[in-house]
Amino acid sequence: MAIKNDLTMNKTVYKALLPITLLGAFSLTMVSSAQDKSIKDGIYTAAQAESGKEIYDRICAGCHNQRFYEQAWPGWATRTVEQFWFYIVSDMPQDNPGSLYDDEYTDVAAYIFSLMGYPAGDEPMDPTGAHVDVLIGSPE
Ligand code: HEC
Numbered sequence: 001m002a003i004k005n006d007l008t009m010n011k012t013v014y015k016a017l018l019p020i021t022l023l024g025a026f027s028l029t030m031v032s033s034a035q036d037k038s039i040k041d042g043i044y045t046a047a048q049a050e051s052g053k054e055i056y057d058r059i060c061a062g063c064h065n066q067r068f069y070e071q072a073w074p075g076w077a078t079r080t081v082e083q084f085w086f087y088i089v090s091d092m093p094q095d096n097p098g099s100l101y102d103d104e105y106t107d108v109a110a111y112i113f114s115l116m117g118y119p120a121g122d123e124p125m126d127p128t129g130a131h132v133d134v135l136i137g138s139p140e
Contacts (some may be wrong), residue, residue, distance in 0.1 A: 037130065038134065039081070039134050039137055040119065041121055042119045043121065044109075044120055044123075044124065045121065045123070049113070049114040049120060052106075052107035052108045052110045052114075055100065055104050056108050063094065066115055069115060069116060076136045077138055080134060080135055081125070081127050082127045084127075085127035085128070089105045106125050106126075119139070
């Protein structure tokens with residue numbers, strides 16, 4: 001009698017847990033697809049790059065031209081979008097680091113990615129969220 005009750009109990013628990021297990025598998029899939037994002041899928045919008053250009057021309061262009069980035073770029077290939085973003089947030093502009101809003105830095109980063117030949121897409125750059133682990137790699 002006791003055994004039968006146990007079995008019934010197990011079945012009830014299993015039924016109750018099943019949806020949770022399925023949900024777990026589903027969110028794991030979501031996480032892995034977020035990590036599989038590639039920079040070539042477009043991790044910024046054209047509007048962000050456009051706004052970034054305006055800020056860049058005003059704040060950064062006095063010290064860096066496009067050639068500067070072309071030379072420095074290979075060093076960023078093994079790093080992530082977040083690491084690049086965080087570098088400019090914490091160190092640039094060199095004469096007044098951290099002086100822009102986070103969103104302005106994001107737009108500037110989008111502009112630099114556009115200069116380096118990476119494609120724009122539908123999804124806005126989110127360097128501390130969706131794109132935190134995306135490798136910079138190379139645009140080709
Ligand atoms: C007053 C001059 C000045 C301004 C303005 C300035 N930078 Fe810089 N930037 C520098 C110098 C100098 C370095 C090299 C620093 C070093 O190597 O420690 C540098 C380095 C960098 C690097 C790293 C390049 C590499 O070696 O990989 C990036 C990226 C960068 N700057 C982006 C920006 C952005 C974006 C802005 C505008 C928000 C900006 N800079 C504004 C002077 C400036």
